[in-house]
Amino acid sequence: MARYAALLRGVNVGTARLAMADLRRLVADLGHEDVKTYLQSGNVVFTSPPTKAATLAEGIERRLADELGLRVPVLVRDGGELAAIVDASPYAARQDDPTRVLVAFLSAAPGAARRKELTVPAGEHLEYAITGREIHLHFPDGGYGRTKFTNAYLEKKLGVVATTRNWKSVLALRDLTGG
Structure with missing residues (x-):
């Protein structure tokens, strides 16, 4: 068995509203175990047999669309990947x-x-480093709230889906996945 974190893009920050109890239920209904959510922003951690991240993400995306009518991208990382992301910062x-x-x-x-x-x-002052499927960001003069270097900006420039978490959340997800 492996521990995974699924990160939902744009949940509870825009028009896509999702109760974390519903998210836990949906993920558990897919057969995953020890399902826990972190905060109210679409972070769910679960245990499952080793599976490709894309397969896990597609299953959660499909269930959200079928049962709740929510069409949101889902990105999945396992505990080892989250530990490596933290170490690479x-x-x-x-x-x-x-x-x-x-x-x-x-x-x-x-x-x-x-x-x-x-x-x-x-006009913006920030640093970034791309490492594989992640971009490490540093805003030395302020937080993420006022930047134009957003998920939408990254998606447009890079041609991929992006979802961003602050360092406290990244550490919590690493810890919750045992990474």
Whole structure:
């Protein structure tokens, strides 16, 4: 058995409203065990036999659409991947405020040409590092709330789905998956 975290894009921050009790039930109904949610923003952790992340994500996406009419992208990482993401952060040790260090989770690693096109919007001060299917973000002068370097911006520039979590959430998800 393996521990996974499913990250839903845009839940409870826009028009896609989802009770975490419903999310836990849906994931459990798919046959996953020890299902727990973290916060109210579409983070669910569960145990399942080793399975491809894309297969797990598609199952959750389909169930959300079929039962609740919600069409939201889902990205899945296992405990080992989350531990590696935490270990790879180039910014965590440099910043005490977890709202200034974030990780954007991507549906796929962006190609080299798309990576070259990614730039910080004019007038913004932030650092980023792309590592596989994640982008480590550092906002030394403030948090994520006022940036144009959003999920939508990343999706447009990189051609992949993105969902972002602050450092506190990334650490919690790593811990909840045993990574």
